[in-house]
Amino acid sequence: MYTLEDGGPSIPTRAFLVGVSLGGEPVETVEEHLQELGELVTSCGGQVLGETLQRRHTPDAATFVGKGKAEEIGVAARELGAEVVVFDDDLSPSQVKNLEKVTDLAVMDRSSVILEIFSNRARSRESKTQVELARLNYLLPRLTRRWSHLSRQAGGIGVRGGEGESQLEADRRMLRTRIRHLERDLVTIERTRALQRRARQRVPTVALAGYTNAGKSTLFNRLTHAGVHAEDRLFATLDARLRRGALDPRHVVVFADTVGFIRKLPHHLVSSFRSTLEEITEADQVLHVVDRSHPAWRDQLAVADEVLDSLDVDPERVLVVFNKIDALGGEPVPSSADAGRDAVYVSAVTGEGLDRLRARLLERLYPEDAARAAALAAEWAAQASS
Ligand SMILES: Nc1nc2c(ncn2[C@@H]2O[C@H](COP(=O)(O)OP(=O)(O)OP(=O)(O)O)[C@@H](O)[C@H]2O)c(=O)[nH]1
Ligand SMILES: [Mg+2]
Known part of the structure; x- marks a missing residue:
């Protein structure tokens, strides 16, 4: 430490x-x-x-x-x-x-x-690498005096380079070397991710993104029946997790649970988490999960919107999911989108609204199938009434 x-x-x-x-x-x-x-x-x-x-x-x-x-x-x-x-x-x-x-x-x-928090939570090789990279980038400009810890940690690489090089310069040089090394590791990790993504190419991916503690992991568990860690803590999830889930008996998708966003998120952190966030960038659909019962939900929605925008996510691919409607405390659930955009209202805890969410996803992912289903339903309705 x-x-x-x-x-x-x-x-x-x-x-x-x-x-x-x-x-x-x-x-x-x-x-x-x-x-x-x-x-x-x-x-x-x-x-x-x-x-x-x-x-x-x-x-x-x-x-x-x-x-x-x-x-x-x-x-x-x-x-x-x-x-x-x-x-x-x-x-x-x-x-x-x-x-x-x-x-x-x-x-x-x-x-x-x-x-x-991030370094406490990092478990996988990927998130550990990402966090260490962010940490070192944070530290580099702050390195002001002899820094024996890292020298020791890195197995004594931090010995002085040549005549006249101060310990501080040697430490900086060592940090830069370590940063380059980690960046190379991340490139390899990204390549593996890309390969895995290609392997599942025929199955569409739906990424869950949003402010920390919005309920992404809880919703992910509901949609996939997975036992993913959900907690009333900030940044419970650091790694992107993937799992299949069915939208209806004929349509299976891969859901991706991702790291939460927060306001004033340090830039170097966001860039170190690039490979995790790629699940969002590459997803066919993004569910922007919002804790609708939080007093600051509008702010949190705006912060997450900004991050999505900075990741170049096309707003057309984003469906806002207002979560925790069970916790609105008597306030009626809004009937149409009160953020002025396409949205669904759900409770990941009670399961309310999840059918509507799956139906909206089907419409967005398979517009032709949805149109066909709607036409069939209209036909049947017409036959029934004639
Ligand atoms: N009342 C209520 N609580 C919920 C709902 N969904 C999630 N929660 C709670 O909200 C807290 C955070 O849930 P998580 O699923 O861990 O949230 P997350 O968005 O994955 O959080 P990070 O991984 O930290 O970004 C937990 O205590 C959940 O039980 C809901 O629909 N209603
Ligand atoms: Mg989570």
Whole structure:
């Protein structure tokens, strides 16, 4: 595990959270994001002891919140017994260093918390490679001093190269070598995935995508009768999982469960997960799963839309699935799409709406079959009434 001194992520055990409303961003939004940050911290085994919120026009270059505020934060956090201050916004390597000095505590940002969760969850060779790559890319610009951990981990490759090369330069060089190595590994993994995909080419693929905790794995289990891990935790799923499921007795598809999205998802993370996310890019249909019972569902829908857009997913191939309608708490289930687009309403837990979902998928995947079925039904109806 990297230590904070080295600028890398560590486990945020006893945490104090800091949210900043920049340039008039509504305080409620910042609070909501802080709440989510708290869930992220708890997800990797941490505990939230307190939080603070600040309004600023622009971030302070040196300390993000300003030196005075940083000192205040340090005092408040230390009084509560916190060990780490977690900022909801991305901090530059030098901001982290300055803040650690002023607060006299360890400092993390949202990206490093997400990285921590990802590395706890990574199981397969693919996701482990992806997470390590993301971690090293995060670390590279933050490498400021002797970094003995990695040297030891990598079996002493980090010895000085030649006369005059500092330990720091040697460490950087070693990191870059490791990054190149991991990138090559990923290319091989991607090639294997592509081959496997070609092998199942005759079976259409339906990918489940969406915000973390929306219920993708639960829905995946329902649609495929698979026993995939579903949990009330953020980022329960890291690997793409594939399994067959029937839409009706004659049509079988492959469903793909994928890693969840989240706002302010670090870019280097998204790019390291490229091969996993390819299941979405290459799918015939994408089910964009939304937790409709979440107070911030509109935001989460928009965030996931952005990620799908950045993956070049054609919106025509996306069907919005509003999930958890059993948890709307008396609110009537909307009858038509309230996001102004094609959508179905389901509960992955009770099974409500799943037949409609399968029928919509059939129509989208096999428009000719669906047209034929509709024509037959109309014919029968006509015969019955004549
Ligand atoms: N009430 C209700 N809860 C649901 C429904 N679907 C899923 N959940 C719950 O929501 C939580 C998250 O479900 P998951 O299926 O793990 O969500 P996910 O989208 O796969 O999450 P990540 O893998 O973390 O991105 C679990 O506690 C589920 O039991 C639903 O239809 N109704
Ligand atoms: Mg999942």
